[in-house]
Amino acid sequence: MSAATPKHTVLHPVHLEAGAKMVDFGGWDMPLSYGSQIEEHHAVRRQAGMFDVSHMLNIDICGPDARAYLSRLLANDVAKLTVPGKALYSCMLNAEGGVIDDLITYFFDENTWRVVVNAGTADKDLAWMQNAAASEHFNVVITPRRDLAMIAVQGPQARERVWSVRPDWAPATQALKPFNGVYVAEDTLVARTGYTGEDGFEIVLPADQAKSFWQDLQAQGVKPCGLGARDTLRLEAGMNLYGQEMDESVHPLISGLAWTVSFKNADRAFIGREAIEQATIDRTLVGVKLLERGVMRGHMKLRTPQGEGELTSGSMSPTMSVSIGMARVPAGVQAGDQVQVEIRGKWLPAEVVKMPFVRNGEIVA
Structure with a gap:
């Protein structure tokens, strides 16, 4: 075939x-x-x-x-x-x-x-x-x-x-x-x-x-x-x-x-x-939650306190009604850090959160 x-x-x-x-x-x-x-x-x-x-x-x-x-x-x-x-x-x-x-x-x-x-x-x-x-x-x-x-x-x-x-x-x-x-x-x-x-x-x-x-x-x-x-x-x-x-x-x-x-x-x-x-081990994978309206997608750029990163996945979360994603970022970035995501030429605020975002139907992030 x-x-x-x-x-x-x-x-x-x-x-x-x-x-x-x-x-x-x-x-x-x-x-x-x-x-x-x-x-x-x-x-x-x-x-x-x-x-x-x-x-x-x-x-x-x-x-x-x-x-x-x-x-x-x-x-x-x-x-x-x-x-x-x-x-x-x-x-x-x-x-x-x-x-x-x-x-x-x-x-x-x-x-x-x-x-x-x-x-x-x-x-x-x-x-x-x-x-x-x-x-x-x-x-x-x-x-x-x-x-x-x-x-x-x-x-x-x-x-x-x-x-x-x-x-x-x-x-x-x-x-x-x-x-x-x-x-x-x-x-x-x-x-x-x-x-x-x-x-x-x-x-x-x-x-x-x-x-x-x-x-x-x-x-x-x-x-x-x-x-x-x-x-x-x-x-x-x-x-x-x-x-x-x-x-x-x-x-x-x-x-x-x-x-x-x-x-x-x-x-x-x-x-x-x-x-x-x-x-x-100079990079790590973290969860990211957008703090403003918009939708994150894979390959979008991030700014973090430790340097630049990139989203690997992103979408609107139907359960949470906000956009969430995963990002590969410099080692040392951790839950609670404030970051920025570039969406259509604008840098929007987001927060690093511990994954999972949802467990057994309940929002945990």
């Missing part, structure tokens, strides 16, 4: 039938919104919304060297994963310490693991992972699972809505802790994860079951949501977006992701470790 031809998830016809506004996202034709992006955002904060995230790629990693391989591949330490179904968020780095991708890794048993990678980086990630395994002779089998679909159901009522349409999943998932997953049927994984700052599930299931599941949820009042709401939700939740807060040119310690890098085991030589241990 040529780069000019967008890829389609199995739910693509459903989105078109619903009248969704479609856009290219990482080479995929995906719904931006189904009408009102604001209503979709509020549905997730107040009740429940669902997202087609089937463009993301599930990759199974199996074999006797799986743990050793992932220990080498990831900046976070899979030694933390000992309970079946437990998940770990991590970055996968290049030799220079730049972020190839951020991903979630699931442990099921010593020979059976899964990583979930971003859509726009999936092909690059897969090639990198296969090369890392082959070049260092790890005994693993790496299998991309494009036979699977993935639906995120998010919001304070999300789990109850899922149980209402799939009651047979309830016994296995009612006690599921955050950042854990469990198989409820063959090739059907329910994980208590998300990208919105709300509770909920991300469900991986056979592609041929996705349409009926989506339609059943919609019949129970779960609102279909697009990329627009997904972006404002993740921004309010203080969650990074690959390609904006981090990429191959920046390492995780200046991307607000130091907590995902584990140096605890001095003998664990993960790819990129030496580079980021030697790097100068």
Whole structure:
């Protein structure tokens, strides 16, 4: 398939039938919104919304060297994963310490693991992972699972809505802790994860079951949501977006992701470790709230007490009714500092705030 031809998830016809506004996202034709992006955002904060995230790629990693391989591949330490179904968020780095991708890794048993990678980086990630395994002779089998679909159901009522349409999943998932997953049927994984700052599930299931599941949820009042709401939700939740807060040119310690890098085991030589241990930490990622009317966007310039910075993301916050953003700024800038943002040639006042901006529907910034 040529780069000019967008890829389609199995739910693509459903989105078109619903009248969704479609856009290219990482080479995929995906719904931006189904009408009102604001209503979709509020549905997730107040009740429940669902997202087609089937463009993301599930990759199974199996074999006797799986743990050793992932220990080498990831900046976070899979030694933390000992309970079946437990998940770990991590970055996968290049030799220079730049972020190839951020991903979630699931442990099921010593020979059976899964990583979930971003859509726009999936092909690059897969090639990198296969090369890392082959070049260092790890005994693993790496299998991309494009036979699977993935639906995120998010919001304070999300789990109850899922149980209402799939009651047979309830016994296995009612006690599921955050950042854990469990198989409820063959090739059907329910994980208590998300990208919105709300509770909920991300469900991986056979592609041929996705349409009926989506339609059943919609019949129970779960609102279909697009990329627009997904972006404002993740921004309010203080969650990074690959390609904006981090990429191959920046390492995780200046991307607000130091907590995902584990140096605890001095003998664990993960790819990129030496580079980021030697790097100068001269910048940091902070939250910014605009104090006047206007809308901040990525790449706008900032003035701070310590020097210039740049917004990596920015939008109007539907929950807070003000513009918020993330910015890469000189080290030493901290919450409470007054800064200025250049919007259409004018420097407007803003404040550095601690992230997240919103947690479980409540404004905290």
